[in-house]
Amino acid sequence: MKIAPGLLIAAPRSGSGKTTVVLGLQRALARRGLRVRGMKCGPDYIDPAFHAAATGAPSFNLDSFAMSPPLLEALASEAAREAELVIAEGSMGLFDGIRQEAGRTGASADIAALFGWPVILVLDVSGHAQSAAAVALGCARFDPRIEVAGVVLNKVASERHLRLVEDGMARIGLPVLGAMMRNAELTLPERHLGLVQARETDELDMRLDRLADAAEAALDIDRLVALSRPTRIEGTGRAKPLPPPGQRIALASDQAFSFVYPHVLSGWRGAGAEIVTFSPLADEPPPSGCDVCWLPGGYPELHAGRIAGAARFLGGLRRFAESRPIHGECGGYMVLGQSLEDGDGRKHPMAGLLPVETSYAKRKMHLGYRVARLVEDGVMGEAGQHLVGHEFHYASVVQSDLSREAAFAAITDAEGTDLGTSGHRRGRVTGSFFHAIAAG
Template sequence: MPASLVISAPASGVGKTTLTLALARAWRKRGLNVQCFKSGPDYIDPAFHAAATGRASVNVDSWAMDRSTIAHLVSRGGNADVVLAEGSMGLFDGVAARGVSGTGATADIAEMLGWPVVLVIDPSGQAQTAAAIAAGLRDYRKGVRLAGVVLNRLASPRHEDLVRRALNEAGIKVFGALPRHAEISLPKRHLGLVQAEEQIEIGKLIDEAARFVAEHVDLDAVLHAAGKWSPQAVANGLNVTPPGQRIALARDAAFSFVYPHMLESWRAAGAEIVSFSPLADEAPDASADVCWLPGGYPELHAAKLAANARFRSGLRAFAETRPVHGECGGYMVLGAGLTDADGISHEMAGLLGLETSFAKRRMHLGYRLAELAAPMPGHQPGARLRGHEFHYSTILAQPDTPLAVVHDATGAVIAETGSRRGHATGTFFHLIAEGR
């Protein structure tokens, strides 16, 4: 049975991803097969997990997915030696209203699967208080078991000693302590980490993180504290309908935010995916029956996308007879115009009237529950879809017929309804699952 652990923390930005990658690579170097998962709707981290382990990672999300779907997704870890689930935000951070099987908190996954939690604690600006925080997290929710902690970004040996003593007195195991080490810092941008495929040196960075963590963390003690987990048998798999039989999928640095489990579910249902690169001025495959533009960073490549005439004309020709759908950044590119960070407006595909601006930034973040008012690829009117929205672009105009009535996690109706015109549809949320 695989050794299983959840890597979490009191908050974002304390080193969960770095520790997860380092542990995964360090154990892989020992000859162990490691399977990673990402708790929550982050679509960037799974690619880092795959780079560290050589195995595809997927998201598991208690707000959007039912227990059967989560069990199906994690069952791929049954043939691994170690299973690591990286959390999102703080351990208990989720939304106020319960979703399908929870609030989206990492603690939901830890309790649901029975996987012990390793906390990453950054005690910068504090000492013994770090133990109080760890003890509070340990005792906050029955059913969530704390295996121990890894301390990160310690200022000095004296600092480490103070924190260790307090944690020992609280009965909390310390697996190791990491001094500050800039060489293993992962670069970031406005929507999170710079994507793994954009970092040429990502393998070397993960190797250095693994070396550093192995030097300062007792890897054997962490494994000993892990749970022994056996995947449960699941009768059904993912309840996701592919948008078509042969799908032209935009994939490059501007269109990369795709949940791995979605692509897997499309293929499992018999669909064929044919990728193309708008940044390389490629048009969607003419033999496809649907085109899908995922989110990404089109705001960073707006000028190039506007200049790529073959891509835009090919997309327009495709949409004359077949459905085209865009999610978030893909939706923005289907629109009439996109204003970049410098305030320069760029003409987009014009299949929808949407106009957006990255110069006027406002964060849009949260779970979304949409009820379709019109069909979109793979889904009929009345379908209820669960997804997540995260972007900084402002809507300047959204003149087309709304695609859906969209609610946030509290049930409030939001303005980002999506749009439809002819064969083109778009949403600001990234689809995670069909939901109730």
């Protein structure tokens, strides 16, 4: 079995330009006819969709805290079997994660160490010159498990600036594999949870080709490819993903409901489930003949008025709940509630299937890994089942009633701190802000 080599593109901190470099490189290599697969370190819904658009192939997440080593190997093995090169993208800074034992911190460095992928460091050199080499040297020496094979310089101001930065890199012996000048035209649009989704980005193919053109002009692509190393798979490369919640799953899918991990959908299909998509924004009800409905996260707060006016969708959802289970994650949970207040303070009625009211006007960031223990049997598993996932949202609960209804799960953070309960359960309907990544 041939296993494709890989590289991890990472950075010392967020905002350094990793995604710009990754997408430009992925699209440039795909245009050359190379079969490329993207991967994303950590919990992120948005970047994998851009990888898929750039390469024409699915991109999975790899999370060293939420996923077991067998699951990580299974996902990497699947990607590497179907590609000639894997280009993984780090999240935040290369070593940023949680306090756990080595290999389970959720940091991108864990993934590079596990699979033997060399790290290409993207450095935002705006505001310094030779000092950039000190940052790169620190990254190269911080973790002996990994190899920093070279750097890509980003936001270079001038030829003189470039020569100064290159002088520092020469002193520490790290090769410069490319330099991208400051260029606002290469920036992708952003919003409160990261980049605007790939499916919403205007002229996405044109933007990706522009990034590829910039990569071809600025990067030593042949040398970058030559630095890749075989993907190290030491186990069987087999693991059980999250079990499907039903045999025929009605999955909400549009600009308001889009946060579903590709590895989860792949696992459901691999277990024999059929996924039937529908669009609440198009006022479509859950399709008939399905035995479970799944409302993923996304951006319902940006479309609250339209959802409130989608009578066929909301009516169909209520009828579905009379006989079959429904589960909502994050944004889906908000829509299953009584009401949703948008960013302008307007309150919109939602499905009314769970006793919770949420607000995007009263914003507070909720971010971090969560370990959930299910309170009752349901579509996510039996009572007592542990799931590992995360929360990332700005919405707040403004009214919640658990006096007559059971909570969905008891949760802790990554360090085991008790965070109480999460979500609600009413009849066949469940939901919470918790996004499930894998079974615990």
